[in-house]
Structure formats: C-alpha cells, structure tokens
Amino acid sequence: MVSRARLLRAVQAPARHLTNSGSTSTSTSTRCGRIVAAGIAPASTPFPSTTPTAASSATVTSQRCLSTTAQRPLFARPTPVRGAKLTAETYPELKRDDRFARVTPEDVAFFRDLLGEDAAVICGVDGAGDAAASDLEPFNEDWMHKYQGQTRLVLRPASTEHASGILRYCNERMLAVVPQGGNTGLVGGSVPVFDEIVVSMARMNRIHSFDDASGTLVLDAGCVLEVADQFLAERGHIFPLDLGAKGSCHVGGNVATNAGGLRLLRYGSLHGSVLGMEAVLPDGTVMDDLCTLRKNNTGYDLKQLLIGAEGTIGIITKLAVQCPQRSPAVNVAFFGIESYEKAQRAFREAKAQLSEILSAFELMDAKSQQLVHAVRGEKRPLEGDHPFYCLIETSGSNGDHDYEKLEKFLEDVMTNDVVADGVVAQDATQIKSLWGWRESVPECIGHWGGVYKYDVSIPLADMYSIVDDVKARVDEAGLLGDTDEFPVLGVIGYGHMGDSNLHLNIAVRRYDKAVERVLEPYVYEWIEKRKGSISAEHGLGLAKKPYIKYSRNDTMLGLMKQIKNLYDPNGIMNPYKYI
Numbered sequence: 296m297v298s299r300a301r302l303l304r305a306v307q308a309p310a311r312h313l314t315n316s317g318s319t320s321t322s323t324s325t326r327c328g329r330i331v332a333a334g335i336a337p338a339s340t341p342f343p344s345t346t347p348t349a350a351s352s353a354t355v356t357s358q359r360c361l362s363t364t365a366q367r368p369l370f371a372r373p374t375p376v377r378g379a380k381l382t383a384e385t386y387p388e389l390k391r392d393d394r395f396a397r398v399t400p401e402d403v404a405f406f407r408d409l410l411g412e413d414a415a416v417i418c419g420v421d422g423a424g425d426a427a428a429s430d431l432e433p434f435n436e437d438w439m440h441k442y443q444g445q446t447r448l449v450l451r452p453a454s455t456e457h458a459s460g461i462l463r464y465c466n467e468r469m470l471a472v473v474p475q476g477g478n479t480g481l482v483g484g485s486v487p488v489f490d491e492i493v494v495s496m497a498r499m500n501r502i503h504s505f506d507d508a509s510g511t512l513v514l515d516a517g518c519v520l521e522v523a524d525q526f527l528a529e530r531g532h533i534f535p536l537d538l539g540a541k542g543s544c545h546v547g548g549n550v551a552t553n554a555g556g557l558r559l560l561r562y563g564s565l566h567g568s569v570l571g572m573e574a575v576l577p578d579g580t581v582m583d584d585l586c587t588l589r590k591n592n593t594g595y596d597l598k599q600l601l602i603g604a605e606g607t608i609g610i611i612t613k614l615a616v617q618c619p620q621r622s623p624a625v626n627v628a629f630f631g632i633e634s635y636e637k638a639q640r641a642f643r644e645a646k647a648q649l650s651e652i653l654s655a656f657e658l659m660d661a662k663s664q665q666l667v668h669a670v671r672g673e674k675r676p677l678e679g680d681h682p683f684y685c686l687i688e689t690s691g692s693n694g695d696h697d698y699e700k701l702e703k704f705l706e707d708v709m710t711n712d713v714v715a716d717g718v719v720a721q722d723a724t725q726i727k728s729l730w731g732w733r734e735s736v737p738e739c740i741g742h743w744g745g746v747y748k749y750d751v752s753i754p755l756a757d758m759y760s761i762v763d764d765v766k767a768r769v770d771e772a773g774l775l776g777d778t779d780e781f782p783v784l785g786v787i788g789y790g791h792m793g794d795s796n797l798h799l800n801i802a803v804r805r806y807d808k809a810v811e812r813v814l815e816p817y818v819y820e821w822i823e824k825r826k827g828s829i830s831a832e833h834g835l836g837l838a839k840k841p842y843i844k845y846s847r848n849d850t851m852l853g854l855m856k857q858i859k860n861l862y863d864p865n866g867i868m869n870p871y872k873y874i
C-alpha cells in the first residue's frame with residue numbers, strides 16, 4: 296500500500312521531479328506527465344521502457360495527452376466447449392413452429408435472382424447448392440459457442456432494396472428469419488434456433504456522410520463499429536459507443552441490442568444518440584426515418600421501438616448517429632481497492648471531483664484479474680492481489696484543467712485510503728494496455744470451456760453482493776472447485792460500475808444443466824427482490840426470454856406483445872426469442 300507520506304510527496308510536488316529545468320511550466324503535455332511521475336505508479340511500474348525520465352518527459356507526455364485512436368485488440372472467441380450441442384438439443388422444450396415453411400430449391404432460386412450474385416447466397420439446401428457445413432457454421436454458432444442453430448441458408452443483401460425484397464418474400468412464404476450483424480451478441484439472439492434463414496448485414500457497410508459541424512454520421516447498419524470509430528477519429532470525432540467487441544460488431548447490431556458499453560457513462564444510451572433510422576419491416580415496407588436533426592417532435596418516435604428490439608420487428612438498414620467531438624486529452628488510471636465499499640467511495644469521489652471529464656469507471660474483482668493473468672501470462676499493472684480493481688478514464692478538451700482535477704482526485708483517494716495502489720498510463724500504448732485488463736475479461740474467462748453470463752443492473756449499494764451469494768450457493772451445491780470433476784472454476788464480477796451494471800459470470804469447464812438449475816431462477820429472483828434489471832445491456836435473445844417477467848410486469852409484457860403482433864403478425868422475425 297502506498298503510504299500517506301509517500302503520496303503527499305509524490306502528488307504535491309510532482310513538477311520538480313519531471314522537468315529538466317525544474318520550471319513549473321503549465322503546458323498541457325508537461326502537466327499530464329506529472330501525474331505519472333508523481334509516484335502513484337508503484338516502483339514496479341509495468342511499463343519500464345517508457346517510464347519518463349527528466350530528459351524524456353516532454354516526449355512521453357505529449358504522446359500521452361493525445362486522444363488515443365489506437366485499435367484495441369479484437370479478442371478471440373472463447374475456446375470451444377467440449378461437446379457443444381445444437382440449441383434444439385440443449386433446450387428440448389423448444390419446438391420448431393410448424394407454421395413456418397421449410398426452404399426449398401425454388402426459394403433459393405428466387406433469392407439468387409434477387410441478390411444477383413452467387414456470393415450473396417450461402418446455401419446448403421439439398422439440390423439447391425453445395426455450401427459446405429463449414430461455410431454455414433460461423434452463421435449458426437454464437438460467439439460463446441453456446442448456441443448452435445441449423446440454418447441451411449444465409450442471405451447477404453447489399454442494399455435496402457435487397458433487404459426489403461427478402462423480407463417481403465419471406466413474409467409471404469412464412470419463412471422465418473434471423474437478422475445477423477457481427478454475431479457478437481451474448482444472449483443467443485443472433486443465431487437461428489432451428490432452420491431460420493440468416494440475413495447477414497455484412498455487405499451493407501458504407502459510410503454515407505459526415506457533417507463535422509453537427510457531428511452527424513450517416514452509415515449502413517453493417518458497418519463495423521471500429522471502422523466507423525476510426526473514420527470519425529480522422530475527423531476529430533468519436534462514436535458515442537465503445538465496447539470490447541468493436542472490431543467485429545456492427546453498428547446495426549449495436550442499435551438492435553441498444554448496446555451500452557464503455558462510454559455510456561459519458562455519452563448516454565443509443566436511444567439518445569441515434570437521430571435517424573432506415574429499417575425494413577417484416578412485410579418489406581421501408582421505414583425511412585433517416586432524420587439527421589437532434590430535434591424532431593413530429594409524432595411518435597417509431598425508431599425508438601427498433602432500438603433494442605433485437606431484430607424482432609424489422610431489419611435496421613441505415614442509421615444517422617450524433618457523434619461527439621473527440622477529446623484531445625485522455626488519461627487512464629488503474630487502482631487496487633480493498634473492499635467494495637471503498638470502490639463505491641472511489642466512484643462517488645470520481646463523480647464529484649472529475650465530473651464532466653469522467654468518461655469511464657469500470658470495476659473488476661480479484662478473480663477476474665487472476666483469470667486474465669492466467670490466460671495472458673502478462674505482468675499485471677499492480678503488484679500483489681487486491682479484492683477489487685477500478686479503471687478510470689478521463690477525457691476532456693483542456694489538459695491543464697484535467698490535470699488539476701485528476702491530481703486533486705488522486706491525492707484525495709490515496710491519502711484517505713480509499714485506494715490502496717494505482718498506476719496511470721503514460722501514453723497511448725499504456726492506455727491500451729490498461730484497458731486490456733478490463734476488456735479481455737469476457738474472452739479470458741471463457742478460456743476453460745464456457746461462461747454462464749448474467750448482465751444485470753442492480754442498485755449500486757447491493758451490486759456486488761450477488762457475486763458473493765452466487766459463489767456461496769454454487770459452492771454449497773458442490774459444483775465449484777479447482778479440478779476437472781467440478782464444472783465451475785470461478786464466480787466473477789466485473790462491469791460498468793458507472794452505470795450500476797454488473798457482469799456476473801460463472802466460468803465453467805463445460806455447460807452443465809446442474810449448474811444452470813442452481814443459477815436459475817435464483818439469480819433472477821435475487822435481482823427482482825432488489826428491483827434490478829435482468830438485462831442491463833446485452834438484451835434478452837434466447838437466453839433471457841423465459842425470465843423477462845422478473846423485470847417487467849404483465850401490463851408491460853402485454854403492450855410489448857401488441858407491438859410485436861402489430862409489426863410482425865406472422866411472427867417471422869427472430870422467432871423463439873425476446874418476448
């Protein structure tokens with residue numbers, strides 16, 4: 296633990312340690328660097344090659360004060376689960392709806408004609424094509440290797456007209472459809488359950504326009520989030536959403552799931568950022584509401600229904616998104632904290648002291664970081680184990696101003712023993728590295744076989760206690776242990792503390808009904824009692840459909856069903872899921 300004496304020395308007199316001349320220059324770059332040199336980084340800083348010296352500080356800090364547009368790694372999917380089964384086998388209670396027709400060679404001929412290109416149709420329908428099972432597999436299996444569909448037909452529209460033609464035909468023929476973006480969804484919503492046709496949006500990937508005065512971006516739904524963000528970075532702007540899957544997920548998928556991610560604390564939800572939308576409704580009607588204005592109070596805001604609808608009432612084809620100015624000064628700090636109570640205090644202080652420059656506040660527990668370390672084998676940011684870790688990001692337009700605030704905040708939380716230990720990134724590489732310890736949690740904890748994921752909102756005071764309670768319950772059931780005979784190897788909590796959004800994850804060596812019975816409906820009942828939400832940001836998909844009643848009452852459910860029936864009376868859109 297950093298002592299009070301060391302801290303005061305470090306934080307209160309930093310400039311003298313950094314500059315060659317001993318001057319107290321107030322330039323942005325020098326000031327940002329002082330935080331690093333101030334001594335919050337422990338002696339064993341994990342970044343020896345770039346530790347600033349008096350001579351090098353100016354270079355190092357000026358790099359660091361630039362907003363990073365560095366690509367984060369595209370995290371690999373978890374290791375496949377041994378013996379992963381078809382969804383229909385895992386959930387035998389699910390039955391194929393006989394109202395839906397089966398795809399015939401004549402249907403395939405129609406789609407080939409409509410889409411015009413062989414590459415637009417991946418087909419394994421007998422007598423109508425010869426796609427290998429391996430061509431269809433990526434569209435049938437979800438990111439977690441947990442859900443396995445049986446589609447024999449993938450359609451890849453290149454335009455709104457294509458998407459409209461596909462849905463009109465499917466609606467008339469009673470062919471069920473699953474819209475698919477980057478297939479990074481975590482609730483089994485993006486893959487078929489039986490033989491539904493997959494409509495992949497990957498070919499609709501054009502950026503149409505960007506107005507740098509208003510910050511309005513118009514783009515196709517199939518644009519990869521990271522590509523859109525890089526396009527904006529080159530124009531001094533930022534996509535108002537960021538998440539670990541950004542290298543694969545589509546903006547259309549993001550909007551369809553109303554993804555929350557790492558920037559929600561700062562930029563709010565997509566319900567606010569999406570200004571306009573073009574979508575195709577199940578009967579082929581094109582809903583053109585591609586408004587680029589922030590204000591538009593002319594009637595019902597129907598696009599809001601498709602935000603978070605998870606492909607159940609239409610396919611999103613284009614979006615107009617409000618994109619903020621990219622902040623020129625970004626700082627990332629990583630702390631070790633001794634209790635959840637202290638993590639809450641750190642968050643309260645961060646909000647109070649960093650206010651408008653606070654852009655992320657992420658929580659990770661000890662187990663999550665141990666597992667990331669076990670998989671990546673890299674040196675950890677802090678020495679020793681702490682029960683909790685927080686990652687704080689600030690981003691603002693004025694380095695001097697940010698520095699003053701950050702310096703005061705760091706001094707307070709460390710002298711008051713709120714934080715036990717910490718490091719601050721010195722440059723874009725270190726920012727990326729620190730974020731890696733948070734963003735690679737989902738991938739790393741799936742390394743041993745699988746993960747039961749619960750993405751929940753819980754009032755902050757109670758948020759972490761669900762992890763302790765679930766761990767005790769799994770342990771009592773004799774399911775938790777270090778050797779292969781135990782299905783569960785860890786109960787983990789991490790997430791977006793700034794949004795009261797916890798990811799309760801149960802890392803398993805194999806998916807096992809005994810584990811599922813211990814977890815469900817226990818987890819949902821626990822959340823209901825605390826008036827939380829069973830889905831904070833990942834949505835409902837297949838995984839949470841049976842449990843929606845724990846967060847929504849009968850009246851709300853009835854109204855939702857009316858909407859579904861109104862837009863999709865034949866029920867062809869993403870069946871067996873959502874509500």
Ligand SMILES: Cc1cc2nc3c(=O)[nH]c(=O)nc-3n(C[C@H](O)[C@H](O)[C@H](O)COP(=O)(O)OP(=O)(O)OC[C@H]3O[C@@H](n4cnc5c(N)ncnc54)[C@H](O)[C@@H]3O)c2cc1C
Nearest residue numbers: 476477478479480484539545547548549554555556606611
């Ligand atoms: C490593 C990792 C980290 C993640 N972190 C976060 C996070 O921080 N926050 C968060 O909210 N989520 C997170 N996720 C979950 C996932 O990335 C998001 O749900 C993302 O928004 C899904 O986008 P996608 O393009 O992959 O959609 P898909 O997975 O392909 O589809 C998701 C749902 O949207 C529907 N859909 C897709 N495209 C369209 C469209 N154009 N029109 C209509 N419906 C469509 C699908 O039918 C499906 O129901 C993470 C996932 C991974 C793997």
